[in-house]
Amino acid sequence: NAGVMQNPRHLVRRRGQEARLRCSPMKGHSHVYWYRQLPEEGLKFMVYLQKENIIDESGMPKERFSAEFPKEGPSILRIQQVVRGDSAAYFCASSPDSVEDEQYFGPGTRLTVT
Amino acid sequence: AQSVSQHNHHVILSEAASLELGCNYSYGGTVNLFWYVQYPGQHLQLLLKYFSGDPLVKGIKGFEAEFIKSKFSFNLRKPSVQWSDTAEYFCAVNKGSTLGRLYFGRGTQLTVWP
Numbered sequence: 001n002a003g004v005m006q007n008p009r010h011l012v013r014r015r016g017q018e019a020r021l022r023c024s025p026m027k028g029h030s031h032v033y034w035y036r037q038l039p040e041e042g043l044k045f046m047v048y049l050q051k052e053n054i055i056d057e058s059g060m061p062k063e064r065f066s067a068e069f070p071k072e073g074p075s076i077l078r079i080q081q082v083v084r085g086d087s088a089a090y091f092c093a094s095s096p097d098s099v100e101d102e103q104y105f106g107p108g109t110r111l112t113v114t
Numbered sequence: 115a116q117s118v119s120q121h122n123h124h125v126i127l128s129e130a131a132s133l134e135l136g137c138n139y140s141y142g143g144t145v146n147l148f149w150y151v152q153y154p155g156q157h158l159q160l161l162l163k164y165f166s167g168d169p170l171v172k173g174i175k176g177f178e179a180e181f182i183k184s185k186f187s188f189n190l191r192k193p194s195v196q197w198s199d200t201a202e203y204f205c206a207v208n209k210g211s212t213l214g215r216l217y218f219g220r221g222t223q224l225t226v227w228p
Contacts, residue, residue, distance in 0.1 A: 003157070031214055042118070042204060042218035056215060091158065095214060103216060105150070105158035 002027070004094050004106035005074075012112045019079040019086070021109045025094030032075045033103060034067060037089040049075060082113045118207050120219035127195055128227050135190040135222050137205030144210035147188040149179055152221075153201045161203075164188065175199070197228045 005024040013019050025032050030050055035043040045059040049069035060067065064082075069075040079086055089110050093103035121136045139145065149161040162173025169181040179190045188205060205219040 033214060033216070035216075035218075040220070042120075042220035043206075043216075045215045045217070048214055059215075093158075093216075102148075102160050102163060103214065104160075107157040 004092055004104050006090075006092050006106035006109050008109060009107060010110050010112070012114060013082050014114055015083055016081050019082050019111055021077040021079075021090050021092075021111070023075040023077070023092030023094075023106060025075070025092075026104055029094035029096055029104070031095045031097070031101075032069050033093040033095075034075075034077050035091045035093065037091065037108075039088075043091060046077070079111075082111075084113050087111055087113045118205055118217050118219040120203075120205055120222050122222045123220070124223045124225070126225045126227070129197055130194045131226075133190070133192040133195045133199075133224070135203055135205075135224070137188045137190065137219055139186050139188070139205075139207045139217070141186075141207060141209050141217070146208040146210070147179075147181060148206040148208070148216070149173065149177070149188075149190050150204045150206060151201045152204070158204065161190070195224070195226050197226050200224060200226045 007022050032049045034046040037043045047060050047067045048056040052071050064080045066078045089108045091108045092106045095101040095103045117140055119138045147164040150158045151161050152158050161177050162171050164171045164181045172178045177192050179188055181188050202221045202223050204221045206216040208216050
């Protein structure tokens with residue numbers, strides 16, 4: 001059973017460009033979570049999704065950030081008009097049906113905004 | 115503000131030394147508690163978790179943690195560390211009221227000298 005897949009692993013964008021980060025959960029997992037890790041900080045929750053539904057987006061910045069988890073395909077975290085402060089490691093996690101289950105993490109996408 | 119605190123940011127030990135990493139949280143009510151580890155170049159992996167029952171939890175690779183409700187603590191321990199334990203360790207809390215969202219401490223970097 002393959003683990004959580006994230007791509008790309010490294011992404012460089014110039015200020016003002018768009019960044020698209022992809023996450024394929026583990027097989028059979030219907031819950032996806034996105035976290036962001038800024039330098040010298042712990043992981044901060046961004047958004048929790050189930051298939052075709054956003055369950056909790058209270059950690060997402062109000063502007064420029066969006067997330068989706070379509071019926072088919074990976075979950076996408078989209079950052080429009082990136083700024084230097086968006087440079088961070090973005091981690092995706094997935095879990096089986098129960099919210100009390102362990103979250104399995106992907107390797108992360110390191111976004112660098114130049 | 116409510117938070118998860120890991121008091122030691124960097125711990126350096128010699129092989130065979132005993133380890134204790136502190137974790138305190140400030141959330142009331144029902145909580146689920148986790149320790150994750152990130153080895154160099156790898157993704158986050160679950161070391162152990164506490165949901166209910168025996169407050170002394172045993173995890174993989176000889177790690178254990180004790181939940182002390184009165185102290186809001188969930189400290190990680192290992193009697194004798196190995197060089198291969200060199201990694202970053204994250205404490206995380208899930209509040210029962212916020213579905214699957216995990217709140218992370220900022221992490222402790224453990225370096226073990228052979």
